[in-house]
Amino acid sequence: MTTVSGITPSGRLTLGNHLGALRRFADDPEGFYFVADLHAMTMPHDGSRLRELTRETAMLMLAAGVRPGRVFLQSEVPAHAQLAYLLECTASVGELSRMIQFKEKSARTGDRSVRASLFTYPCLMAADILLYGARTVPVGGDQDQHVELTRDLAVRFNREHGEVFVVPELHRAALAARVADLADPTRKMSKSAPDAAMGVVRMLDTxxxxxxxxxxxxxxxxxxxxxxxxxxxxxxxxxxxxxxxxxxxxxxxxxxxxxxxxxxxxxxxxxxxxxxxxxxxxxALVADPAAVREALDLGACRARDRAEPRLAAAMAAVGLGHVA
CATH class of the missing domain: 1.10.240.10 (Tyrosyl-Transfer RNA Synthetase)
Structure with a gap:
């Protein structure tokens, strides 16, 4: 069964990312695992830091044992953004406004500074999943609602336009799915926490x-x-x-x-x-950037080979594409 999952480069990866995600990714020889750099743009960001964190995240995925050809950058597979728009045309404003993460983040920043991409990013996440025909989605508990929306969008699209998408199931590890902050065990160990946070163990900490x-x-x-x-x-x-x-x-x-x-x-x-x-x-990967680039190119090529036919099928189903 195809499995797909991504990690947003919103901070330096933590012990929780290693135990709850990367070890599982490494045990899967057939999955599609990507650095979700497009998702990192839903909040204000610095371009140079995004580039640095994207590279570091990709190298940590490879260093954790995820095989070359299984890791790629989301932005290097255009089908993700293209299918996201088709799913925006399938989702409703009511559905997207109920997303808990949108409510929480918009409350912190204020309505005037909320980016439209933060509102619509569940459609991009749904595209991430549906492009690859994934039957299982390994996620943490804070993403359950987005997987449910993905399922709803897949069912609705199939009903309205014909059978294009596999309806995925959520999968969570029984242990270490949610590693808690050492300083505040009521909270998740978050990669978005300040770099100096004492409750967060980073994968590259000495x-x-x-x-x-x-x-x-x-x-x-x-x-x-x-x-x-x-x-x-x-x-x-x-x-x-x-x-x-x-x-x-x-x-x-x-x-x-x-x-x-x-x-x-x-x-x-x-x-x-x-x-x-x-x-x-x-x-070793830091010392061999050519090997990193080769591994990511291989992953992007494999991802495009899988994603593009499904995107083409979705476009044809809604009436887009070549007209005779």
Whole structure:
């Protein structure tokens, strides 16, 4: 079954991106995985920083084990933007205005400065998915609503214009789907957080920085190590990180600890060990930009080969294209 997913280069990738997404991408030899650089333009941005983060994100995807030919840049496959417009012609204003992320981001910036692309970007996300006939969409919990909209748009388009799109299903990893911020375990570890945020472990953090952040992680005052996400979110997050890095189960791992200090030390060791091979491969890619460009060109070519026939079918279905 074809799987497709993208990562927006809105900040430096985190441990959550590694555990919750990139490791799964690396295990899939057939999927389509892209750097969603067009999505990064829905908010004010600096062009040079976007270019830097796009390149860094692509190299981290490759360094994490996603195979060459499976990674590409969204902007290098024009069918994404082209199909997005057809889906804008399928979606309603009411549907798009109900998107939670649009409500939250527009509330922060104010209506006058909200870009139209922020309102319509769920259509671009739907195009990302539908172009490749994806049957499964691996996403975090904050994207559930967008996948549901994608399903609705696919069903509506097929009903009105004929069977063109596969209606996808959402797929989420059972563990590490939502790694929490070490300083505020009620929040997701976000790549959009400030670079200096102590609760966010970046994939390129040095071992010393990783250990410092983990050892400062918020816990609680009762001193008991147990997995209880509601009553003990900080401790539970540490146990989940340890489980994700070592392959254990959080509740079972908790039984081996009598102090938070020992738990944090083991979590730090496990995180460092998990990131070390990725950082080594990343350094090798930085030293070989031609190999990076070759891998991305291969990925874009493969993506265009898959996407363009479906775009052509969608255009023909709505009445666009060559006229005899």
């Amino acid at each position: 071992p010393e920085v990783v250990r410092r952040k983990v050892m400062r992680a918020v816990t609680d005052t009762d001193g008991t190590v147990r997995h209880d996400p509601v009553a003990k979110p900080g401790v539970s997050n540490l146990l989940e990180l340890l489980a994700a890095c070592t392959g254990g189960e959080p509740a079972a791992l908790a039984a081996g600890y009598t102090s938070y200090g020992a738990l944090k030390a083991d979590v730090a060791d496990a995180v460092v060990a998990s990131l070390e091979p990725v950082q080594q491969r990343y350094a």
